Amino acid sequence: MKEKGTDLLVGDMVEVELTNDGQGVIENVLTRKNRLIRPPVANIDQVIAFLSIKAPPLDLFLLDRILLAAEGAGLEVLICFNKTDLLSVNDFQNFNQITDIYRACGYRVFLTSAVTDQGFNELKSMMPGKVCALAGPSGAGKTTLVNKLKPGLGLLSLPVSKKTKRGRQTTRDVSLIKLNGDAFIIDTPGFQRLDLKGFTSGNLALYFPEMQDLAGSCRFAGCLHVAEPECAVKDALKTGKIASWRYDHYLAFLREIKQKEELFLKKGEKE
Ligand SMILES: Nc1nc2c(ncn2[C@@H]2O[C@H](COP(=O)(O)OP(=O)(O)OP(=O)(O)O)[C@@H](O)[C@H]2O)c(=O)[nH]1
Ligand SMILES: [Mg+2]
Ligand SMILES: [Zn+2]
Numbered sequence: 001m002k003e004k005g006t007d008l009l010v011g012d013m014v015e016v017e018l019t020n021d022g023q024g025v026i027e028n029v030l031t032r033k034n035r036l037i038r039p040p041v042a043n044i045d046q047v048i049a050f051l052s053i054k055a056p057p058l059d060l061f062l063l064d065r066i067l068l069a070a071e072g073a074g075l076e077v078l079i080c081f082n083k084t085d086l087l088s089v090n091d092f093q094n095f096n097q098i099t100d101i102y103r104a105c106g107y108r109v110f111l112t113s114a115v116t117d118q119g120f121n122e123l124k125s126m127m128p129g130k131v132c133a134l135a136g137p138s139g140a141g142k143t144t145l146v147n148k149l150k151p152g153l154g155l156l157s158l159p160v161s162k163k164t165k166r167g168r169q170t171t172r173d174v175s176l177i178k179l180n181g182d183a184f185i186i187d188t189p190g191f192q193r194l195d196l197k198g199f200t201s202g203n204l205a206l207y208f209p210e211m212q213d214l215a216g217s218c219r220f221a222g223c224l225h226v227a228e229p230e231c232a233v234k235d236a237l238k239t240g241k242i243a244s245w246r247y248d249h250y251l252a253f254l255r256e257i258k259q260k261e262e263l264f265l266k267k268g269e270k271e
Pocket of ligand 1: 083085112113114115138139140145159168169188191
């Protein structure tokens with residue numbers, strides 16, 4: 001099939017004109033209901049933030065970025081922590097605190113293992129009637145999951161590097177796969193970096209579910225929850241209602257967004 005124009009994403013709905021040789025030409029790309037920059041997909045119903053707990057090590061900074069990107073695009077997002085088989089009993093206790101925090105934020109959290117099959121059916125039960133896109137670092141086990149969902153598919157999956165315990169960027173393309181019934185899953189290349197687009201320093205906290213409701217209780221309207229007095233978010237941090245790493249990530253994202261805003265202003269001054 002030949003494409004007309006280049007800005008096509010997996011998940012795009014298109015109108016195709018059939019040609020005499022049984023092929024087709026894309027005549028029109030229909031308006032997208034949503035899109036993500038990374039993974040580059042369109043018209044999805046659900047993002048599955050898919051990370052391994054070990055090998056590669058759990059990266060909560062990346063997880064919070066994925067959650068933010070999904071929330072920013074107005075998408076439902078699930079969290080899947082994979083490779084639970086690699087956890088010791090002690091590890092599990094620490095890890096439970098992490099899952100509790102995300103659940104308290106309102107996220108649905110799944111613990112899975114391709115080795116023991118833990119959580120597989122629960123995760124699968126979230127897919128009917130939806131187009132789900134996997135998003136997470138290389139080596140987390142995304143393709144392994146897709147191969148389990150559709151036996152016989154045989155997508156390439158490779159062990160993580162013994163030396164670095166990181167993935168090897170095995171999947172290079174985005175592929176949409178039809179599962180039984182009306183479920184679709186999108187396998188995607190793993191990534192480590194994810195730019196924040198479409199957020200402002202003023203609206204960032206609205207995308208952190210645990211901060212959303214508190215923001216109205218801060219003394220100052222427009223409080224950014226950094227050093228302002230009588231800040232409800234900072235109070236919640238002190239009493240442990242907000243997890244320290246979530247707040248630290250908020251501050252890091254805020255710095256990043258502010259830098260972009262300052263650059264934008266400087267550019268505006270020059271013009
Ligand atoms: N122990 C363990 N290993 C797993 C699990 N799931 C996947 N793996 C292994 O992890 C390695 C990486 O899996 P992939 O499915 O290729 O990872 P990926 O997320 O698709 O990686 P990229 O395509 O590079 O983004 C493979 O050796 C898998 O067999 C799991 O639940 N437990
Ligand atoms: Mg893969
Ligand atoms: Zn505040």
